[in-house]
Amino acid sequence: xxxxxxxPSNKVTxxxxxxxxxxxxxxxHTALYWYRQSLGQGLEFLIYFQGNSAPDKSGLxxxxxxxxxxxxxxxxLTIQRTQQEDSAVYLCASSLExxxxxxxxxxxEGSRLTVL
Amino acid sequence: xxxxxxxxxxxxxxxxxxxxxxxxxxALYSVHWYRQKHGEAPVFLMILxxxxxxxxxxxxxxxxxxxxxxxxxxxxxxxxxxxxxxFCGTENAGNQFYFGTGTSLTVIP
Numbered sequence: 482x483x484x485x486x487x488x489p490s491n492k493v494t495x496x497x498x499x500x501x502x503x504x505x506x507x508x509x510h511t512a513l514y515w516y517r518q519s520l521g522q523g524l525e526f527l528i529y530f531q532g533n534s535a536p537d538k539s540g541l542x543x544x545x546x547x548x549x550x551x552x553x554x555x556x557x558l559t560i561q562r563t564q565q566e567d568s569a570v571y572l573c574a575s576s577l578e579x580x581x582x583x584x585x586x587x588x589x590e591g592s593r594l595t596v597l
Numbered sequence: 598x599x600x601x602x603x604x605x606x607x608x609x610x611x612x613x614x615x616x617x618x619x620x621x622x623x624a625l626y627s628v629h630w631y632r633q634k635h636g637e638a639p640v641f642l643m644i645l646x647x648x649x650x651x652x653x654x655x656x657x658x659x660x661x662x663x664x665x666x667x668x669x670x671x672x673x674x675x676x677x678x679x680x681x682x683x684f685c686g687t688e689n690a691g692n693q694f695y696f697g698t699g700t701s702l703t704v705i706p
Contacts, residue, residue: 483682516696521698523599523684523696523698523699524639524684524696526694526695526696538694572638572639579690579692580627580629580686580688580694583650585629585640585641585644586629586631586639586686587641588638588639588640589638590637590638591638
């Protein structure tokens with residue numbers, strides 16, 4: 482498809498399990514971002530990737546969270562030993578340039594994570 | 598570092614106008630505005646660049662006051678389709694970009 486694709490759209494897991502969330506950005510977009518949105522809350526920055534530069538991990542809430550971007554395209558966000566407070570919608574976005582300097586961030590539909 | 602938006606929520610009747618403000622404590626290079634409808638992904642409205650250039654594609658306007666580190670989004674003659682949560686996103690020095698606290702807008706008939 483032409484847009485940002487995320488999978489799974491919904492994930493229910495038990496506390497303590499690991500989860501992987503996938504993001505397939507728009508082809509040709511050099512920048513990729515992960516945000517977290519808790520119920521009724523704003524967009525919490527987690528991490529971004531820009532081209533071949535080292536990712537900015539400054540927003541990751543703990544060392545249980547990690548992300549990688551392979552081949553400058555698909556990205557995977559991994560949450561280890563999930564906790565109930567990790568429950569949220571995880572949004573991925575991509576843009577032609579970092580922070581969409583000449584345009585916009587395109588968001589995916591998100592992955593809703595529920596930790597029981 | 599997260600910009601602050603005001604008001605937090607507003608209810609309008611169709612045809613009324615609204616202003617949403619976004620304020621940052623840091624010098625800004627650009628400001629983005631997005632709208633998120635319930636259960637959907639945020640969608641880009643416009644970007645305002647330092648120096649005054651504005652790019653957007655909706656019938657909604659905005660201003661960017663670099664000196665005051667503020668931006669305002671103007672919705673005129675509101676329509677039911679304007680309902681949603683509006684977020685500003687601000688880019689500052691050091692390649693930092695944060696979304697604001699959000700403003701919930703409800704347009705009623």
